Each structure stands twice: as structure tokens, then as C-alpha cells.
Amino acid sequence: MTPWPPALPAKVHPTVRAFLDTPGLATATLTRFGSPAHLVFPQVYSDNLLRLRAVLERRLPGHRLCYAHKVNQSRAFVRTAAREGIAIDVASPHELAGAFAAGFDPPRIEVTGPKGEAFLRDLVDRGVTINVDNLWELGRIAELAAPGAEVPVLLRLSGFDAGQVSRFGMPQTHVEQAFDLLSARRGRVAFLGFAFHLDSGDLGERVRAIDSCLRLIEKAYERGLTPSVLDIGGGFRQVFTADAERFDAYVLALRESLLGRGEPMTWGSNTFGYHVAGGAVHGTPVFHKYANTVPADRMLADLLDAPLERHGGRTVAQVTGDNLLELWLEPGKALVDHAGITVATVEFVKEVADGSVLVHVDLSRDAVTPADQEVMVDPILLPRAGDGHAAGPVGVYLAGRLCLERDLITNHKVWLPTRPQPGDTVVFPNTAAYHMDLSAATASMHPLLAKFAVTRRTDGFRIVPDAEYEPGFPVAPRAANSATSPVRSVEAS
Ligand SMILES: Cc1ncc(COP(=O)(O)O)c(C=O)c1O
DSSP: OOOSSOOOOBOOOHHHHHHHHSTTHHHHHHHHHOSSEEEEOHHHHHHHHHHHHHHHHHHOSSEEEEEEGGGOOOHHHHHHHHHHTOEEEEOSHHHHHHHHHTTOOGGGEEEOSOOOHHHHHHHTTTOOEEEEOSHHHHHHHHHHSOTTOOEEEEEEBOOOSTTOOOSSSBOGGGHHHHHHHHHHTBTTEEEEEEEOOOOOOOHHHHHHHHHHHHHHHHHHHHTTOOOOEEEOOOOOOOOOBSOHHHHHHHHHHHHHHHTTOSSOOBSTTOOTTOEEETTEEESOOTTGGGGOOOOHHHHHHHHHTOBOGGGTTOBHHHHHHHTTOEEEEOOSHHHHTTSEEEEEEEEEEEEOTTSOEEEEESSOGGGTOGGGOOOOSOOEEEOOTTOOOOEEEEEEEEEOSSSSTTOBSOSBOEEEEEOOOTTOEEEEOSOTTTTTTSSOOOGGGOOOOEEEEEEEETTEEEEEEGGGOOTTOOOOOOOGGGSSSTTTTSBOO
8 A cells, every 4th residue: 555645755864864863953053153054974975985985995907086076065075075085076267266175186176167268377387187068169279278288188988878968078070070179189189088977877878888988098009199088977765764665655656646636746747857748647757866765886886897798798897907998987966975965944824715835934945946947855854842733744835035926846745744934944955966066046136045064072063164075084072061052062163
């Protein structure tokens, strides 16, 4: 039997779970620092990194992890990456400045994404690796580079499968021209190898892209060039759901509701990318990534263990090693998976004309939603202690603070265990990957949410402004009088 109510339970890292389970701590954090707030957990980031590293170290002597900074603006994450000894992928002058400030030296910095004239001029004599998006960029680098500069470049490719078009990277048909330029500008430009980035979770697509790059590396050698790097980008998935069966049951109930069966579950005319026709629901929903159950480390292991037909069935890892290539990765969301939450406060609860219940919170949709995609993870309600909350479950929509009809944080119905009351705390789980920062705006002059870094210590949790986070502080117990209550364990610096 389908369990009631429909639910989308969030997978929560044990460190974050311990934070949320400490009575009163989340609410005390908001009282101390102000509501709403983003909280990042650098120790969870390090855990994620450890798992990816373990997969790589077991299979590949030569590899490099470049943290894709664009996934989150947190300085604490960048400092953690620097401290952990990995490299960084930056995509703007501001991210580059942040990487330098966190202690990255140029050989550990890779610059990706499309770059204009001003940025390229700044980059050519920095010693950082430029991941070249197109022939114009390569031409400009070749013109700007001084003799003997040896500006390290990767060529980013795209369009590996027929019909697959990306606005990023260059088609394989441009590679001969790139080889001409690289040969002519030897000494000024150092050709490291090829790069790609796929947003897809499809193993076959990634294997085909790798195979195309290997083919082009062979061609480069025929042209007297000596590439040694294969950069496979990011795109390693997150696992949001704690219960895939309940997720599927929720989606089934949602589809039924779109057909007018059972309780309404959508705000307004939202269909989430589904197409409703002929008494049936068709298509793939925009939120399909929230159903994923394959963690990033398994996805990476499957990729490295995938056989390459053209190489006699030897695996991606074996062929890379045989050819003395260094495999570079640019994970963003895989490194920050479960390493951040967003905490807000309930302002009020109201009923609207069709009987729907709206829970108004003090942030807007863009603070917890990447590129306006519907987030299919249940928020966690932490009721204020002592208040009599009416028993639930109660099906609600969460509404944001902007004077816009579209500022609904959930356009799908969420069942909460009790009817919220003003002053209750609401936690949005797993918001560190793009959710926090990608679309966040200062509409209505609301300031962007402040961000704090949370570290678990033997005696509780330490919370500091994100910009002030220093990795590796001692975890010795603090003075006895400072750890006796949850509020005290919110230690400001
Ligand atoms: C070039 C490049 N590398 C890496 C990433 C990080 O991707 P993900 O967060 O999916 O790992 C991105 C994301 O857009 C990208 O554009």
C-alpha cells in the first residue's frame, strides 16, 4: 500500500543530522546570527573528497581533482580545497581572486568557461591553465603570449554524439585548425591536452567523449604535439533522496493529481515538465535529478572501469595509465553534496481561496532553488519548543517573501508533521550545490543570505562567518562553562 502522506525524505549526512538533532541549536543559530542563513559544513566536503580520492587512487597513478568553485561562493569550501591539496577550477575573475586569496598557486588553478578579452589579457601571464572554449580564445592567447611564455592550455571539446549541441567548447571539426595554431605558436602556448564537461549522468555518453578525446590525442602526437592531460570535467551526481521508494510513490501520486485524481498536489497550473494529454501524463519531469540513487564515487568508479572497445576492452583507467595520461576532473556538486543547509523562519501561515495552506518563510525561492528548478526534497520543520502545534500531517505549499505570485518555494505540496506556527524554524536540506548561490538575487532590496561555516567538535559545534573559516583549528574541548547549552555551543568568532 502507498504510504500516507506522500513524502520526499532528504538524505542527511550524519554531521548535519547531529547538528539538527541537537535540541534548539538550529533555532539558536538564527537567533545569534540572524534569519535566514546558509550553513556550510566543510567536514562533509572533506568526506566527499575522501571518497572520490579513494576511487581514483585505487585505479590511476596520474590524476588531478579541480574543485569547480562555481557550485558555491563559500570561502570555507575554497579554503578546505586548498588545505586538502587539490586544484581548483575557476570561471570568473572573482573566483580567480578567491582562489589566490585562499592560497592556491597558479599551477593548481584551471580557468574554465567562456572568457572575454579583458579576462584573457589578465590570464596569459599568470601561469594558470586556461581551458580554452573556442578558436577565438586560442587565437587571442597565442597573440597575447610572450615568446617563451608557455601558457598552459587545454582545448575544450563538445558535440561528441550526433545531435548533441552545447554552447560550450569547440566542435571536433575545429581541432585541426587548433593544432595548426598550437604548432605555429610552440613556446608561447603549451598544449596540455583535451577537456570536456557533460551535464549528463549517462555513462555511455561520457565513455564516448573519452574515446573521442583519446583519438584526438593520437592525432595530436601525429602532428608532433605532446598532450598529457585528459580533463573529463564534472557532472558527477548527488543523492538527495533518503528513500527512493517513497520518492517514486510521491511522483506517482503527483502524476495522478495532474490527472485530477486524489488530492491536488500542485500549485497553480504547474506540470513540472510533464505533458498531460489523452488521460495520461507523458515525458520526463524537470526534477528528475532528485530521484538519483547512484553516488558520485560509484559513478566515477563505473566510468573508470568501463571498457573501451577501440582499445581491446581495456578500461578507461587502464588506457589512461598505459598512455601515461593524467586524468583531470572538475567536480562541483559531488564535493558539496550534503555539505550545506539553508535555515529560515516561519513568518505566518494562511489559507487561500482554494483551501490551500501557505507557509510563509523569510526567504525567497531563489535562495534555495538552482535556475528555478523545482526542488523535490522535503524541508524539515523544527517547531518552537513549548508551543501547542496542531497535530498533522498537514499538506502545505511554502511561500517566499517577495511580492511576486511566482515566489513559491515549493510548487508541489509538502506534508509537514504538524501545522507550523510563526517563529518555527524550517531547514532546507542539501542546498550547497548551486541551490544557494546560482540564482540568488537582491529583489525588493532584501540582502543576500549570510553564510556560516559549521564544524563539529568533540564538545559541540562551532559556527563562524563563512569568510572567517580557517580549516584545521584544534578540536580540543573548550572551557566547561561554554558547552553546557545548545545556545552556548553556537560559538561566534
Ligand atoms: C566546465 C565545468 N566544469 C565543471 C563543472 C561542475 O559541474 P558539476 O557541479 O556538475 O560537477 C561545470 C558546471 O557547470 C562546468 O561548466
